[in-house]
Structures are given as C-alpha cells and as structure tokens.
Amino acid sequence: MVLVVDDEAPNLESLGKIFEREGWRVALAPSGPVALEVLRREMVSVVVTDLMMPGMTGDDVLRAVRALSPGTEVVLMTAYGTVESAVNAMKEGAYDFITKPVKRHAVVKIVRRALEKVSLVAENRALRARLTELAPLESGGLLGDAPAFRQVIETLRQAAPTSATVLLHGESGTGKELAARLLHDLSPRAKGPFVPINCAAIPEGLLESELFGHERGAFTGAVARKEGRFERARGGTLFLDEVGEIPLSLQVKLLRFLQDGALERVGGTESLRVDVRVVAATNKDLAEAVRTGRFREDLYYRLDVVSLRLPPLRERREDVPLLAMAFLRRIAEKNNKRVAAFTPAALASLEGYSWPGNVRELMHAVERAVILCRGDTLDVADLPEAVRGSPTALAELPPSGGAKALLVPLGTTMEEVERQVIKETLRRTRGDKNLAAQILGIAARTIYRKLDRDEEGRLVEGRPAGPPGDENE
Numbered sequence: 001m002v003l004v005v006d007d008e009a010p011n012l013e014s015l016g017k018i019f020e021r022e023g024w025r026v027a028l029a030p031s032g033p034v035a036l037e038v039l040r041r042e043m044v045s046v047v048v049t050d051l052m053m054p055g056m057t058g059d060d061v062l063r064a065v066r067a068l069s070p071g072t073e074v075v076l077m078t079a080y081g082t083v084e085s086a087v088n089a090m091k092e093g094a095y096d097f098i099t100k101p102v103k104r105h106a107v108v109k110i111v112r113r114a115l116e117k118v119s120l121v122a123e124n125r126a127l128r129a130r131l132t133e134l135a136p137l138e139s140g141g142l143l144g145d146a147p148a149f150r151q152v153i154e155t156l157r158q159a160a161p162t163s164a165t166v167l168l169h170g171e172s173g174t175g176k177e178l179a180a181r182l183l184h185d186l187s188p189r190a191k192g193p194f195v196p197i198n199c200a201a202i203p204e205g206l207l208e209s210e211l212f213g214h215e216r217g218a219f220t221g222a223v224a225r226k227e228g229r230f231e232r233a234r235g236g237t238l239f240l241d242e243v244g245e246i247p248l249s250l251q252v253k254l255l256r257f258l259q260d261g262a263l264e265r266v267g268g269t270e271s272l273r274v275d276v277r278v279v280a281a282t283n284k285d286l287a288e289a290v291r292t293g294r295f296r297e298d299l300y301y302r303l304d305v306v307s308l309r310l311p312p313l314r315e316r317r318e319d320v321p322l323l324a325m326a327f328l329r330r331i332a333e334k335n336n337k338r339v340a341a342f343t344p345a346a347l348a349s350l351e352g353y354s355w356p357g358n359v360r361e362l363m364h365a366v367e368r369a370v371i372l373c374r375g376d377t378l379d380v381a382d383l384p385e386a387v388r389g390s391p392t393a394l395a396e397l398p399p400s401g402g403a404k405a406l407l408v409p410l411g412t413t414m415e416e417v418e419r420q421v422i423k424e425t426l427r428r429t430r431g432d433k434n435l436a437a438q439i440l441g442i443a444a445r446t447i448y449r450k451l452d453r454d455e456e457g458r459l460v461e462g463r464p465a466g467p468p469g470d471e472n473e
Contacts (some may be wrong), residue, residue: 001025001042002111005035005061006077007048011102019111022447023433032056032064036421039068045118046095046111051078061091066093070123073114077102096188106171112434119432120342120377123321142178143326146316152179152308159306159396160186165258166301167243168281168365170310173358176281177312179239184237187279192236197229200242207249207268218267230263232346233276233432241281243303244274244289251296258302278303313355313362320351323359327366328378340372 002024006012012028019026027042031037033056038044047065050394051058062074073095075362078085090097095114098107142153160183161164177196183195202210207449209218213228215226229238240246246254257263258278289295313320324342346369354359369382379390426438426447437444452462 001026001027001044001295002115003029003038003042003044003047004470005029005032005047005053006059007050007053008033011050011077015107018108021445022108022112023444024111024115029283032061035061036064036068036159039065039072044069044072046075046114047071048075048077048107048111051076051089051097059085059092060095062089062092062292073118073119075107075110075114079105098281116344116434120341123342123344123347131470142175142182143323144316145322146311146317148311148321149316149319152310153182155306155308157186159183159308160308161188161318163277164305165277165303166279166306166308167286168279168308168310170281170283171312172283173360174310174312174358176310177239179308180237180239180279180281183279184239184277187237187277193233194237194239195229196239198241201244204247207246210254211250212253212263212265214266215268218265223266225265226261227266228265230274230276231272234274235276237277237279240278240280242282244282244284244295246285246293248296250369251299255296255299255302258299278423288429295410313358317351320355320362321347322437323362324366327363331370335371335375337370339373343375344380345380348381349380349383349387363469419450422450 001303002019004012004015004019004026006015007030012030016026016028023442027044030036032049032053035047035049039047047061049058049061056064058076058078062076065072065074074093076089076094076097077100079100094115096110098110115155142241144150144153156179166180166183170176179290180196181194184190187386197210199207209222209226209228211228211230213226213231214222216222216225233346257274258285261273261275263274264271275353286300288303290297290300313323321342324347328342333339350362350365357364365384365387366378368384369378373379373382422436425440426433434444434449437447440447
C-alpha cells in the first residue's frame with residue numbers, strides 16, 4: 001500500500017488518482033495524526049508525505065514511521081525553498097524527495113523504486129530467515145524446502161541408522177554425492193571415513209585395483225601393495241558414483257562383496273573381510289541396462305535395497321531463491337564482495353530458468369554474477385545471458401510444487417491465451433504486476449486492461465474505470 005499525506009486536499013486527491021492508475025492500493029491522510037492511524041492498522045510499503053504541514057510536519061511523520069514501521073520507505077514532497085530540509089531528512093532515513101509542483105512521471109518513478117526496494121528487502125530477509133532455519137542441512141551441502149526435496153531428506157533420515165545399501169538416482173548436478181555424505185553423517189558410521197569414487201572417471205584397466213587394491217607384482221608397475229577404496233572405507237561408507245559404468249567383469253566381484261563382505265586384492269589369494277556400507281549413484285536407467293544385458297540383475301537388486309530419486313531443479317523451482325541466496329552468501333564471503341541481495345527481477349529470472357545442469361549450474365551462475373556485480377545488489381544484467389532470457393519461457397515448462405502445467409486447448413482465442421499467460425506469470429511472480437509486466441515485455445496497464453475483461457470481452461461489472469489496487473504492494 002502507498003500512503004499519501006498532505007494537508008492540501010487537491011494535491012492529496014491528485015496523487016491518489018495517479019497511484020491508483022499504476023495499480024497500487026492507496027490510502028489518503030490529510031494530516032500526520034491520521035497517517036499514524038493508517039500505519040497502525042495497515043501494512044504500508046511507502047509513505048509519500050508533504051514536508052511542510054501544520055501541527056505534525058513531514059519530519060515528524062518520518063520519525064514516527066521509523067518507529068512504527070521500520071520497513072516502510074518515506075518519500076518527501078517539498079517546495080524549492082525547503083530542499084535543504086529534505087536533504088537533511090534523507091540523512092535521517094527518508095528514501096528520497098521530490099519538489100513541488102509534483103510531476104506525475106517523476107513521482108511515479110520514485111515511488112516505484114521505493115516499492116521495489118521494500119519488496120527486495122522483504123524477500124531477501126525471508127530467504128535469510130529460512131536459511132537460518134535450514135542451517136543444519138545447509139552445513140551438509142543440501143538445501144531445499146520443496147515437497148519433493150523434503151521427501152528425499154526424510155528418506156535419508158530413515159535409512160541412515162540402518163546398514164542397508166542405498167541407490168541414488170538423479171541427473172548430473174542434483175547433489176547425489178551430497179546426499180550420500182548426509183546419509184553417512186547421520187549414520188552410526190559418521191566417525192568413520194567417507195570414501196567416494198567416480199567409476200566413470202577411472203579407466204577400466206585400473207578400476208579393479210582402485211576398488212579392491214592390489215598385491216606387489218600383480219601387474220607391471222605394481223611395485224608395492226596397495227589398499228583399495230573398500231579397505232580405506234573400513235568402518236565407514238564407500239560411495240560408488242556412476243555405478244552403472246562398472247564393467248561386467250567387475251560387477252561379479254562387487255556382487256560377492258555385497259553378499260558376504262569379502263574381497264580379494266588384484267594378484268592376491270587371501271580373502272579379506274571389510275566392514276563397509278555401500279552407497280551407489282547413477283544418472284542412467286539401471287533397470288534398462290539390466291534388460292539390455294549391460295548390468296547384472298542380481299547386482300542391481302543388491303544395490304537397490306533403498307532406492308531414492310533426487311529431483312532435478314526444474315521440479316523444485318521454489319527452492320531456487322533459497323539455494324541462490326545460500327550460494328550468494330558463501331561466494332561473496334569467499335571473494336570479499338559486498339553483494340548481499342538479489343533484485344526481485346533477478347530472482348524471477350533464476351526461478352524461471354530450466355537449469356539443465358541443476359544445482360551445480362545454479363551455483364556457477366551465482367558465482368559468475370557475484371564476481372561481475374559492481375554494486376551490493378545482484379540484478380538481471382549480472383546473470384548469464386541464458387538465465388536472463390528465461391522468464392519469457394515461463395509457460396513452456398511445468399510449474400514447481402506439483403502444480404499443473406499451463407495447457408491451452410486447441411481453439412482457444414488469442415485473447416484468452418494472453419489472459420492465461422498473464423495469470424500464470426502473476427502466479428510465478430507472487431502477484432507482482434510490475435515485475436510480471438517487465439517479464440512479459442508489456443506495460444503494466446495492459447495487464448490491468450486484459451484482466452478487467454471477462455471471457456466474452458465485456459468489462460467486469462462493478463470494476464472501477466482505472467486499474468485496480470494491488471494488495472501486494
């Protein structure tokens with residue numbers, strides 16, 4: 001809401017009409033005391049107040065706002081002769097000032113910027129508060145609040161105290177190794193080692209030695225006995241990343257270990273028993289690999305005791321702002337940058353992008369943006385080009401949180417298609433009409449005009465001629 005305070009009725013009414021045309025919810029107060037009554041009962045984002053008023057001046061209103069509603073911004077209106085007083089008021093916390101006679105475009109521009117600042121501060125404060133609540137997860141590298149992600153965490157918590165083998169499914173960059181580490185940290189083996197190995201990164205001829213170790217002289221270059229990853233993980237957890245890449249010849253040996261906990265080093269004859277919990281991960285369809293003979297069926301079922309799918313980032317878009325803020329804080333501190341927040345438009349761009357590289361791609365995008373950002377707030381222009389263009393594709397992808405995708409039946413009129421896209425964009429921007437207009441590349445008044453018409457194209461009965469107020473502002 002925008003609260004206008006002025007003892008001159010013509011100015012008060014004129015500003016009220018100007019702001020209503022912008023779609024902002026407006027309250028009018030002819031004096032300071034009346035303005036305080038409004039502040040006590042309403043959520044006010046911006047106060048626009050005359051500086052020189054009888055009784056309670058604009059300075060008095062400013063001080064009262066600071067006390068009653070610290071998150072509210074104050075814009076002062078002043079005559080040319082009192083500009084110095086307005087400048088002093090800005091030192092006391094006023095957002096900006098404008099000289100009389102007030103010009104419509106100038107006051108709208110200032111108030112819009114003030115509203116954007118209030119929205120920015122509120123959203124970033126909420127993200128920081130949620131990060132504090134989720135600090136235990138963030139310390140483990142996993143962070144999220146979407147239902148699909150919460151289910152992943154709950155399953156990990158249930159499986160952690162057991163000795164069951166866990167198979168993690170998920171695209172590259174979804175955090176499979178982080179999930180394996182969290183499983184280890186929550187388990188009774190937390191004091192033991194966590195030993196990861198990427199089975200796809202090691203040549204087939206060396207993988208057996210890396211996993212099971214070798215004896216001296218087992219092959220050319222084996223000048224000493226070497227313990228494999230299984231032995232190094234004794235008493236802890238071995239994480240087999242990209243387990244689907246293990247060749248068939250080694251799958252037999254892995255199956256034997258999972259069955260009886262015994263292994264033999266390459267070139268050795270002694271059977272060794274090692275207490276290790278195995279957690280495996282894959283970004284491939286192992287069931288399909290079993291059908292085509294590329295993966296042993298018995299090994300698949302040994303690994304797949306507890307099966308867990310990590311959702312890609314596009315399926316939990318509501319977690320993007322939370323993750324982005326966590327990366328922002330961490331990267332800014334690491335690089336001694338003073339970047340502390342995102343603009344609403346930047347967050348909308350991040351949330352609208354499909355993130356084919358998942359969490360890893362998001363982290364790199366935020367890192368690039370923080371390094372290149374010249375101010376203390378990260379904006380759309382600081383983001384990678386691919387991410388900057390993402391909001392235009394909002395209707396192409398299924399929305400987060402399990403909501404239905406935006407589907408338009410064949411034969412729908414263009415007017416109705418536009419209405420549906422506008423409504424969906426408003427939903428994604430949490431009702432921020434100015435941001436939605438920016439994303440869609442249209443004027444804010446176009447949104448009001450199109451949403452003020454029913455399916456038959458008639459003006460909705462009872463609506464005012466001007467754009468409606470926005471309860472979110």
